[in-house]
Amino acid sequence: MTLEVEGVTAGYTREVPILQGVDLTAQQGLVTVIIGPNGAGKSTLLKVIYGYLEPRAGDVRHFGKSIIGLEPKDMLNEGIAYLIQGHSVFPKMTVHENLELGAWTLGGDRAAVQAAFEEVYDHYPRLKEKRSQLAGVLSGGEQRMLELARLTMTSPRTILLDEPSVGLMPKLVDTVYDEIARLKEKKYTILMVDQNVKKSMEIADYVYVLQLGQNRHDGPQQDFIERLPEIIREWI
Amino acid sequence: MDLDLLLNPIILSEILLQGMVRGSMYALMGCGLSLIFGLMGVKNFSHGEFFMLGTYMMYFVAVMMDMPFLAGIFAAAVVLFIFGMLVERSLIATLRKRAGRDWLLDAFVLTIGMMVVMQNLALLIFGSRRRGIARLVEGSVDIGPISITLERLTILLVAVLVVIVLWAFIKYTRTGKAIRATGQDPDAAQTLGIDVNRVYTYTFGIGAALAGIAGGLLISIFPAYPTVGFQPVIKSIAVVILGGLGNVPGAIAAGLLLGVIEAYSLFFFAAGWQNVITAILVVLVLMVRPYGLFSSAKGERP
Amino acid sequence: MSAVAYPEKPAFLREVTFWRVVKVLILLGFLIFVPFYSDSRFITTVFISAVMFGVFAAIYDLMIGYGGLINFGYAGFIAAGAYTSALAWFHFGISPWIGMFLGGVMCAVLGFLLGVISLRLRGLYLALMTFFVGEAIRFSIANTPEYTRGMLGLSVAPLPDLFGISFARGELLNYYYLLLVMGAAIMIFMTVLVRSKFGLAFKAMREDQLATESLGISTTRYKLYNFTIASFLTGILAGFYAHYLGILSPTPEEFGVPKTVQILTITYVGGRGTLWGSLFSGFLLIGFQEYFRALGAWRLVMFGALLIFVMLYARRGLAGLKKYVW
Numbered sequence: 133m134t135l136e137v138e139g140v141t142a143g144y145t146r147e148v149p150i151l152q153g154v155d156l157t158a159q160q161g162l163v164t165v166i167i168g169p170n171g172a173g174k175s176t177l178l179k180v181i182y183g184y185l186e187p188r189a190g191d192v193r194h195f196g197k198s199i200i201g202l203e204p205k206d207m208l209n210e211g212i213a214y215l216i217q218g219h220s221v222f223p224k225m226t227v228h229e230n231l232e233l234g235a236w237t238l239g240g241d242r243a244a245v246q247a248a249f250e251e252v253y254d255h256y257p258r259l260k261e262k263r264s265q266l267a268g269v270l271s272g273g274e275q276r277m278l279e280l281a282r283l284t285m286t287s288p289r290t291i292l293l294d295e296p297s298v299g300l301m302p303k304l305v306d307t308v309y310d311e312i313a314r315l316k317e318k319k320y321t322i323l324m325v326d327q328n329v330k331k332s333m334e335i336a337d338y339v340y341v342l343q344l345g346q347n348r349h350d351g352p353q354q355d356f357i358e359r360l361p362e363i364i365r366e367w368i
Numbered sequence: 369m370d371l372d373l374l375l376n377p378i379i380l381s382e383i384l385l386q387g388m389v390r391g392s393m394y395a396l397m398g399c400g401l402s403l404i405f406g407l408m409g410v411k412n413f414s415h416g417e418f419f420m421l422g423t424y425m426m427y428f429v430a431v432m433m434d435m436p437f438l439a440g441i442f443a444a445a446v447v448l449f450i451f452g453m454l455v456e457r458s459l460i461a462t463l464r465k466r467a468g469r470d471w472l473l474d475a476f477v478l479t480i481g482m483m484v485v486m487q488n489l490a491l492l493i494f495g496s497r498r499r500g501i502a503r504l505v506e507g508s509v510d511i512g513p514i515s516i517t518l519e520r521l522t523i524l525l526v527a528v529l530v531v532i533v534l535w536a537f538i539k540y541t542r543t544g545k546a547i548r549a550t551g552q553d554p555d556a557a558q559t560l561g562i563d564v565n566r567v568y569t570y571t572f573g574i575g576a577a578l579a580g581i582a583g584g585l586l587i588s589i590f591p592a593y594p595t596v597g598f599q600p601v602i603k604s605i606a607v608v609i610l611g612g613l614g615n616v617p618g619a620i621a622a623g624l625l626l627g628v629i630e631a632y633s634l635f636f637f638a639a640g641w642q643n644v645i646t647a648i649l650v651v652l653v654l655m656v657r658p659y660g661l662f663s664s665a666k667g668e669r670p
Numbered sequence: 671m672s673a674v675a676y677p678e679k680p681a682f683l684r685e686v687t688f689w690r691v692v693k694v695l696i697l698l699g700f701l702i703f704v705p706f707y708s709d710s711r712f713i714t715t716v717f718i719s720a721v722m723f724g725v726f727a728a729i730y731d732l733m734i735g736y737g738g739l740i741n742f743g744y745a746g747f748i749a750a751g752a753y754t755s756a757l758a759w760f761h762f763g764i765s766p767w768i769g770m771f772l773g774g775v776m777c778a779v780l781g782f783l784l785g786v787i788s789l790r791l792r793g794l795y796l797a798l799m800t801f802f803v804g805e806a807i808r809f810s811i812a813n814t815p816e817y818t819r820g821m822l823g824l825s826v827a828p829l830p831d832l833f834g835i836s837f838a839r840g841e842l843l844n845y846y847y848l849l850l851v852m853g854a855a856i857m858i859f860m861t862v863l864v865r866s867k868f869g870l871a872f873k874a875m876r877e878d879q880l881a882t883e884s885l886g887i888s889t890t891r892y893k894l895y896n897f898t899i900a901s902f903l904t905g906i907l908a909g910f911y912a913h914y915l916g917i918l919s920p921t922p923e924e925f926g927v928p929k930t931v932q933i934l935t936i937t938y939v940g941g942r943g944t945l946w947g948s949l950f951s952g953f954l955l956i957g958f959q960e961y962f963r964a965l966g967a968w969r970l971v972m973f974g975a976l977l978i979f980v981m982l983y984a985r986r987g988l989a990g991l992k993k994y995v996w
């Protein structure tokens with residue numbers, strides 16, 4: 133069990149709990165997908181895992197160690213990387229600087245940083261080509277690639293993705309999913325929130341359905357393919 | 369206005385040079401303000417009081433302890449850096465973490481309160497007497513037909529040097545990159561493991577240090593007294609608006625521009641009107657280009 | 671919940687309860703009789719300052735607390751109103767009673783123009799814009815000594831007699847009661863205003879400009895209303911200020927940042943969005959300031975610290991205490 137969420141209850145204010153006793157596990161080398169209607173608390177769950185919100189009850193464990201109480205800045209050291217919802221490149225910094233910031237927690241370890249750069253540039257020749265351009269002038273798809281590449285700079289073990297394909301052209305959506313599939317090959321643990329139910333089913337190994345801050349369904353992907361229309365109908 | 373004067377190239381270039389000296393100090397003062405604003409959106413109205421503390425530091429070190437003036441500038445920088453960090457940690461951070469609607473406006477009002485407190489504490493502690501240094505360096509040099517005092521030249525050089533160091537710091541150092549990243553997208557910066565709270569604290573300290581350096585450097589023009597910060601803070605706010613809020617290079621360019629404009633208006637109109645001209649210029653810019661003369665409309669937030 | 675259906679009273683009557691009437695009468699009695707019976711010039715002067723700055727701060731609250739519009743050049747507007755009335759008399763011999771009204775009109779025009787040139791601006795940008803407009807007004811006065819005597823100071827005539835009431839320099843009590851009448855009119859006008867649909871639109875604009883626009887409420891129009899009305903009231907009161915004071919000079923202390931900060935502090939301490947809170951904190955702060963004159967600059971240190979405290983821990987100001995004491 134790479135990542136375990138157990139009975140998590142959390143919210144932004146004291147009065148209104150958004151998540152109410154959510155359980156979830158994500159395993160190494162697999163893609164775990166969370167789906168659910170808008171406002172179900174999917175993003176909130178990722179924020180709890182990454183330490184933005186302290187849960188009022190429950191536990192979050194990473195490789196058996198409880199990570200409750202750690203701050204976002206400590207998470208990369210625990211081997212967890214997080215792609216927040218929406219755009220997150222630094223538009224007025226170059227591609228290279230963006231990647232450099234991805235390696236922030238490696239600190240002064242020049243050799244490790246160098247190796248990370250080599251690997252990323254090897255795999256994303258386009259980023260290498262545009263390394264000294266400002267990230268803000270890249271196309272939407274390239275920016276997303278940069279964000280994904282930036283996530284891997286510190287070689288984390290677990291990657292949290294919040295709607296990685298939203299707002300992209302259909303053709304680029306495929307590239308993003310290919311990329312996620314590749315990360316899976318490399319034995320990352322991937323926990324992904326997605327609105328694009330159909331597409332995410334193609335790469336999901338295990339699926340959770342969240343509704344009104346509670347677990348609704350879960351199961352391996354094969355089970356879900358047939359039940360999907362019925363589940364989605366429930367949301368409306 | 370005398371047309372002969374208007375067309376006399378020697379006089380014109382003399383004014384231009386004076387304007388550049390003036391402008392370099394405006395740029396120096398505007399930089400710190402702009403840096404803080406660019407990073408956290410806080411408009412620090414007590415920037416002038418940081419400047420005032422810089423003038424006192426300079427006076428103590430250079431006059432009372434009789435050390436070289438560079439030591440005074442250094443002391444002003446260090447003390448203000450620490451002071452700025454303390455202010456951020458204890459006051460600004462409290463507001464920032466509570467965030468919520470309009471916290472920036474609240475922070476602005478908070479810095480107004482700081483201004484009042486610091487001015488009057490200075491009055492109680494140091495009294496209202498002006499303590500200045502007539503000259504940091506003696507002598508003057510001739511550049512072609514124009515003569516400039518070494519004093520002014522020193523101010524110009526130190527200001528340019530400080531701005532270059534600041535630029536290199538932000539551009540190349542690790543902390544500089546974290547400052548830029550946090551300014552552009554604090555959430556993303558945080559997910560990458562950057563301690564954004566610390567970045568805010570450092571940056572506020574650096575901004576305060578820049579004000580302190582300006583205060584120390586300009587003591588021959590602005591002697592140390594409790595309300596000395598008022599003119600400088602107005603000028604630096606003007607510079608920051610003209611350059612585009614948060615745009616540090618823009619602030620430098622705007623500083624020079626404003627210095628030159630003021631030097632000409634001082635020469636051609638009666639003294640005192642340069643303040644009106646500055647105010648009108650700022651109002652016009654806010655009307656037509658609220659994002660500043662040197663920023664593009666995109667990504668800014670009027 | 672009772673099942674009995676009460677006949678609907680009009681909104682304003684529903685708020686008139688016995689205790690409220692008593693409280694208001696006590697307050698009015700305090701304001702009317704204390705200076706009269708104390709028979710002390712000092713107390714009367716303090717009351718005049720407190721009421722005047724309390725009402726200025728309430729007008730300020732109309733802008734910041736209701737409209738979310740920060741006017742950081744407010745003292746410049748007071749200067750415009752004060753000088754208009756003073757100069758109308760000085761150069762053209764216009765009666766100060768008309769002059770005060772002219773001051774209001776002048777300020778209304780300036781406020782309207784300020785609204786026009788800052789239509790697109792909000793928050794800090796508006797603060798900066800208003801700051802420079804206010805300073806431009808002050809510097810213009812300072813730089814035209816031919817007309818305004820600039821920093822030398824302009825002496826202003828006292829108000830002429832009205833209905834047989836003398837407003838000669840020494841008649842402090844008469845000035846005070848005139849101020850009470852003017853202040854009451856302004857406060858009542860503003861109270862009615864913020865309870866009308868104007869108030870609703872102001873608040874909506876303060877909360878969320880975009881959402882307000884999407885409801886079909888023109889925020890630009892209400893911004894103009896707000897600035898114009900607030901400036902008009904400011905100008906009238908500023909006229910009183912000029913003739914009461916007897917001498918004007920465009921120093922920062924009188925018409926610059928320190929004055930704006932003083933009024934802003936009274937508003938913030940009183941509690942934004944309350945109107946009447948400003949009056950209470952006016953008495954509190956001005957009273958404190960006058961009573962502890964001996965403390966000198968320490969008073970201002972405390973003022974600044976109080977403002978900081980309010981921003982950090984008591985954003986509702988005195989209004990946050992209301993439920994305990996009122």
Ligand SMILES: Nc1ncnc2c1ncn2[C@@H]1O[C@H](COP(=O)(O)OP(=O)(O)O)[C@@H](O)[C@H]1O
Pocket residue numbers: 144145150168169170171172173174175176177
């Ligand atoms: N920063 C926040 N402060 C208060 N409430 C929030 C915040 N972010 C989200 N919410 C609320 O939490 C609920 C769940 O939001 P979220 O987790 O973003 O949903 P999802 O990602 O599933 O669409 C929503 O009702 C939303 O309004």
Ligand SMILES: [Mg+2]
Pocket residue numbers: 174175176217
């Ligand atoms: Mg979401």
